[in-house]
Amino acid sequence: MEGDVVTIAGVTGAGAPYYNGTFPIYSVATYTFKYYMAADPGASAGGAITCSKVIFQFDDLMRTMQPSTTIHLGPGVFQTRGFALDVGGWQAAAGQKIQGSGMYLTTLKIVYATVANKHYYAVANNINATNTLDYFEASDFTVDCNLGGQPVPMGSDFVPLACSALSIGGFARSILGRKGSLNVSQ
Known part of the structure; x- marks a missing residue:
C-alpha cells in the first residue's frame, strides 16, 4: 500500500548499503514498488534479497478500538505513524x-512521517469529515x-513536514496534561 514501510535485506555487492535498510x-x-535511497548505489542489486513489511503494532491495535472505549497505555515508547490529512493513519473515535x-x-x-508538506499528529481524527x-x-x-x-528525502537538507501532538474536533473533549511535554527537538 502506498506509504507502507518495508525492510529490504540480503543485497550484496558495492551498492548493498544503499539497497539494504528500512524504507x-x-x-x-501488484508486484512492484519504489523506494527512496540515500544515494545512488552505482550498481544493480544482487544476492538473496528479501523484503518484508514493517508492522506498526500500536497503529494496528488502535484501528480496532471501538468508540467509547478506555485505552490504558503502560509505560514505554509506542511508535505510531499517527495521522495526516490525505495520507491516513489510525484515527481516534x-x-x-x-x-x-x-x-x-x-x-x-511519531515514526516514518514520509509524505512531504503534510501535518502529522500523534492522535487525531479527520477534522474535515x-x-x-x-x-x-x-x-x-x-x-x-x-x-x-x-x-x-534525497536532495533535501531537512524533513519537509509539520508535526503536532493532537488534532481533535468535537464537543466536550478533554486534553488533560500534568506538566505536559512536546518534544520537537532533533
Whole structure:
C-alpha cells in the first residue's frame, strides 16, 4: 500500500548499503514498488534479497478500538505513524479515553512521517469529515514528534513536514496534561 514501510535485506555487492535498510514505499503496483535511497548505489542489486513489511503494532491495535472505549497505555515508547490529512493513519473515535501511565513514562513517538508538506499528529481524527470526537479524552502521556528521526528525502537538507501532538474536533473533549511535554527537538 502506498506509504507502507518495508525492510529490504540480503543485497550484496558495492551498492548493498544503499539497497539494504528500512524504507517507505511509493508507486505501489501488484508486484512492484519504489523506494527512496540515500544515494545512488552505482550498481544493480544482487544476492538473496528479501523484503518484508514493517508492522506498526500500536497503529494496528488502535484501528480496532471501538468508540467509547478506555485505552490504558503502560509505560514505554509506542511508535505510531499517527495521522495526516490525505495520507491516513489510525484515527481516534468519539468517547474514547486514551490514558498513559504518566508524563515521561508513556510516550507516543511519531515514526516514518514520509509524505512531504503534510501535518502529522500523534492522535487525531479527520477534522474535515463528520466523525467528530465528542467526549474524547487524552491524558498522562508525552508525544515525541521525532523530527530528527524522520526520513529526509534525497536532495533535501531537512524533513519537509509539520508535526503536532493532537488534532481533535468535537464537543466536550478533554486534553488533560500534568506538566505536559512536546518534544520537537532533533
